[in-house]
């Protein structure tokens with residue numbers, strides 16, 4: 001670990017802390033602030049959502065926190081690990097060990113079967129890994145696709161296969177960009193239930209346009225024009241605003257958001 005990665009961290013509860021994250025794109029004619037001075041915290045077992053209009057910086061923020069993009073400025077810590085100050089190799093090792101990713105584009109390996117694709121994050125898969133992979137595919141409604149190849153699957157089926165791949169190694173941090181965009185409502189609900197199972201072993205961070213899928217989130221961060229406008233807890237807010245303890249979480253949460 002580099003020296004910078006071990007010193008001068010702020011007080012931190014278990015989880016991730018991002019400080020003043022900024023990402024700019026500079027072209028000869030203009031400078032775009034994709035993300036501007038975003039500071040936030042996500043607990044190690046939290047389900048966090050990121051919402052906002054198209055182009056507001058949601059995906060960019062996800063990529064900065066997870067280190068797939070390098071911030072123009074700002075810092076990221078995971079517990080006492082100063083991630084943004086680590087070397088490229090340290091970051092890569094950390095990501096391999098602790099992160100799972102689910103992108104809108106599934107990026108499956110075309111010459112591997114669906115089952116083999118799901119097992120990609122595991123270096124030397126053994127029987128129990130295969131069993132878990134098959135169970136995940138089953139819970140995502142695509143168990144029968146295990147021996148097939150990606151080009152034999154529909155777009156939504158490929159997305160679901162990529163979800164099983166993101167979950168298979170029980171990552172401490174699961175980063176998800178628009179999980180339900182290519183799915184019908186019922187399938188979207190089903191995959192969210194599977195994604196939420198991630199909370200048994202780590203944090204779940206979901207970028208979405210679909211506010212309904214965040215009704216169970218611990219925290220929702222709202223972005224606009226690259227800026228973090230607010231954060232709130234949908235369930236707590238729903239109870240407070242309705243003035244009652246128990247309510248229809250679906251309707252109440254959507255109304256709030």
Ligand SMILES: Nc1ncnc2c1ncn2[C@@H]1O[C@H](COP(=O)(O)OP(=O)(O)OP(=O)(O)O)[C@@H](O)[C@H]1O
Pocket residue numbers: 025032033034035052053054055056057058059060061
């Ligand atoms: N490679 C790039 N070069 C220049 N500008 C970019 C680049 N990538 C993103 N941007 C700009 O950064 C801003 C934030 O983009 P980002 O993809 O993070 O938005 P988003 O909230 O995820 O949008 P969507 O909901 O449409 O996916 C946008 O204004 C976008 O045009």
Ligand SMILES: [Mg+2]
Pocket residue numbers: 058059060
């Ligand atoms: Mg996006």
